[in-house]
Amino acid sequence: MAFLQESPQLSHPYRSDRLLRALLDRTLPVDRRAALEADLDALGDYAQMAWQRACTTTRRKPVLTRWDAWGQRVDRIELTTAWLEGPQLATRHALLAAGHADDPYARLQQFARVYLYHVASEFYTCPLAMTDGAATALKASGNRALIERALPHFLSRDASTFWLSGQWMTENVGGSDVGSTETIAKQDAGGQWRLHGRKWFSSAVVGEVALALARPEGAADGPGALALFYVETMDGERRRPELVIDRLKDKLGTHELPTAEIHLDGLPAWPLGELAHGVRQVAPMLNITRTWNTICAIASMARALSLARDYATRRQAFGRPLIEQPLHVRTLADMQAEFEGAFALAFEVAHLLGRVERGAAAAHEATLLRLLTPLAKLWTGKLAVKLCSEALECFGGAGYIEDTGLPQLLRDAQVYALWEGTTNVLSLDSLRALAGNQLAALHVAIRDWLNGNDDAPAAHAIQATLAAATSYLDGHVANRESLEAGARGFALTLARCTAAALLARQASWSTRRGDPRPAAALRRFIDHGLNRLVLPGIEDTALLLS
Numbered sequence: 001m002a003f004l005q006e007s008p009q010l011s012h013p014y015r016s017d018r019l020l021r022a023l024l025d026r027t028l029p030v031d032r033r034a035a036l037e038a039d040l041d042a043l044g045d046y047a048q049m050a051w052q053r054a055c056t057t058t059r060r061k062p063v064l065t066r067w068d069a070w071g072q073r074v075d076r077i078e079l080t081t082a083w084l085e086g087p088q089l090a091t092r093h094a095l096l097a098a099g100h101a102d103d104p105y106a107r108l109q110q111f112a113r114v115y116l117y118h119v120a121s122e123f124y125t126c127p128l129a130m131t132d133g134a135a136t137a138l139k140a141s142g143n144r145a146l147i148e149r150a151l152p153h154f155l156s157r158d159a160s161t162f163w164l165s166g167q168w169m170t171e172n173v174g175g176s177d178v179g180s181t182e183t184i185a186k187q188d189a190g191g192q193w194r195l196h197g198r199k200w201f202s203s204a205v206v207g208e209v210a211l212a213l214a215r216p217e218g219a220a221d222g223p224g225a226l227a228l229f230y231v232e233t234m235d236g237e238r239r240r241p242e243l244v245i246d247r248l249k250d251k252l253g254t255h256e257l258p259t260a261e262i263h264l265d266g267l268p269a270w271p272l273g274e275l276a277h278g279v280r281q282v283a284p285m286l287n288i289t290r291t292w293n294t295i296c297a298i299a300s301m302a303r304a305l306s307l308a309r310d311y312a313t314r315r316q317a318f319g320r321p322l323i324e325q326p327l328h329v330r331t332l333a334d335m336q337a338e339f340e341g342a343f344a345l346a347f348e349v350a351h352l353l354g355r356v357e358r359g360a361a362a363a364h365e366a367t368l369l370r371l372l373t374p375l376a377k378l379w380t381g382k383l384a385v386k387l388c389s390e391a392l393e394c395f396g397g398a399g400y401i402e403d404t405g406l407p408q409l410l411r412d413a414q415v416y417a418l419w420e421g422t423t424n425v426l427s428l429d430s431l432r433a434l435a436g437n438q439l440a441a442l443h444v445a446i447r448d449w450l451n452g453n454d455d456a457p458a459a460h461a462i463q464a465t466l467a468a469a470t471s472y473l474d475g476h477v478a479n480r481e482s483l484e485a486g487a488r489g490f491a492l493t494l495a496r497c498t499a500a501a502l503l504a505r506q507a508s509w510s511t512r513r514g515d516p517r518p519a520a521a522l523r524r525f526i527d528h529g530l531n532r533l534v535l536p537g538i539e540d541t542a543l544l545l546s
């Protein structure tokens with residue numbers, strides 16, 4: 001019999017995840033920790049089943065049928081099995097409701113669930129993220145009528161009453177420069193606002209609601225004059241005729257997610273608040289969806305690493321398994337250390353969000369959240385591509401073959417750096433976030449996290465890098481061009497410093513309980529370097545591109 005390679009097996013995504021379990025053990029009160037166990041275990045079961053199903057069935061994509069046989073415009077979208085299961089999963093496990101519970105641990109518990117569900121969901125988490133963002137933006141708007149109308153549906157624990165919301169911002173002019181939005185809001189004779197325009201990336205087109213940016217007719221140019229509107233997409237069982245789906249996007253990844261180009265031809269709309277400053281009003285939504293992006297990015301990394309580690313125990317080459325080969329093991333350990341840093345930062349943002357929302361955070365922590373949200377998003381988005389690419393290489397040629405299910409991990413990972421803002425947009429947002437006292441808040445937080453730390457060289461490296469970043473900012477703050485040119489390196493440096501300090505906190509806790517692995521992750525993470533500061537080199541940059 002010729003040699004046949006064993007396939008990688010996915011170990012139980014919850015039971016085998018020592019990072020998630022340790023984080024929840026350290027952070028949650030005992031009663032909440034115990035109450036969460038069955039739910040997380042069930043989500044792990046679902047994720048394992050979904051992986052096995054994906055390995056044994058032909059992958060499908062959503063299909064748009066625009067016209068029926070009799071010439072009626074129908075814009076019907078057929079979804080994949082995981083998407084059809086989405087509303088049941090989302091409501092049974094309270095993937096949105098849990099995050100809005102009146103509890104400072106609500107977001108942590110919610111995002112633990114999201115982390116386990118994400119890969120199996122086939123990016124059903126994308127509209128869930130936007131729905132969570134819409135719920136948060138509605139609450140922030142204080143618009144009682146819309147809150148009473150939509151929130152019970154968004155936070156429903158019953159699939160039959162559950163609604164999804166889209167976030168209609170991106171237009172042909174781009175996803176970043178939202179201020180150039182061309183969609184117009186006009187009031188009809190009865191005073192009803194109606195939207196006219198084209199939205200270029202609508203990923204929750206199967207949803208019942210959307211929050212949309214539009215320029216009220218006659219308003220000035222620029223972002224300040226935009227308004228944020230609430231729209232409903234359905235009229236009973238039928239999609240409203242003023243919403244036309246032009247086509248589904250043919251994307252590099254996230255194939256199961258039906259991202260659409262749409263036209264709005266007088267769709268009824270209601271302003272959330274004042275008829276201006278729509279970007280400011282949508283910002284709470286952006287910060288929520290960016291947190292989802294972060295958690296989903298680490299979920300993809302966890303999946304890629306889990307499969308690569310399992311395969312290393314099965315794959316024999318040169319007379320021994322990969323797991324016994326020093327360079328391969330070193331590669332896996334390097335990936336693991338980076339992942340552990342990203343995991344620590346992602347869940348700190350999630351937990352901080354819940355504590356800030358419930359008024360349970362210290363003053364400096366509320367300030368800190370504004371900075372850590374873009375830092376976590378931009379760093380994990382990039383790292384997901386790097387780790388998923390490296391993980392594919394751990395399988396050799398098999399990692400390049402579609403029906404192993406592995407290439408999809410890499411294709412899908414690329415979206416994290418684009419979805420909800422590119423790395424550069426988020427780097428610039430980190431600068432915007434520093435307008436308050438955020439860097440001072442980070443100094444305080446890092447000092448707290450290092451309190452009781454047993455690794456003096458690590459603490460020294462973290463503090464030295466933070467000091468370097470602080471003097472870098474001081475040195476460039478007067479020159480906007482050079483500050484922007486170096487913004488990515490600056491943001492990555494702050495992200496790595498923060499992650500290292502959080503790893504140190506987890507390492508101290510774990511070491512005392514007899515687990516030396518987080519301390520090893522910390523040493524290796526620091527060994528990879530924290531400082532990513534760059535000299536802006538504006539003159540040379542222009543020369544090089546001339």
Ligand code: MFK
Nearest residue numbers: 126170175176178179201223254279280283418419420421
């Ligand atoms: C899952 C798979 C998906 C399928 C594929 C998807 C592919 C990608 C599709 C996409 O297009 S995703 C892109 C989604 N778009 C974005 O994420 C927006 C990116 N652009 C930005 O983030 C800009 O920074 C932003 C539009 C938010 C602001 O740019 P502006 O127009 O220069 O606004 P400005 O004047 O800086 O800020 C306006 C107000 O908002 C200010 O407050 P004030 O009016 O009180 O001064 C800002 O402080 C505030 N603000 C902006 N960002 C904020 C924020 N406040 C809190 N948090 C933030 N993050």
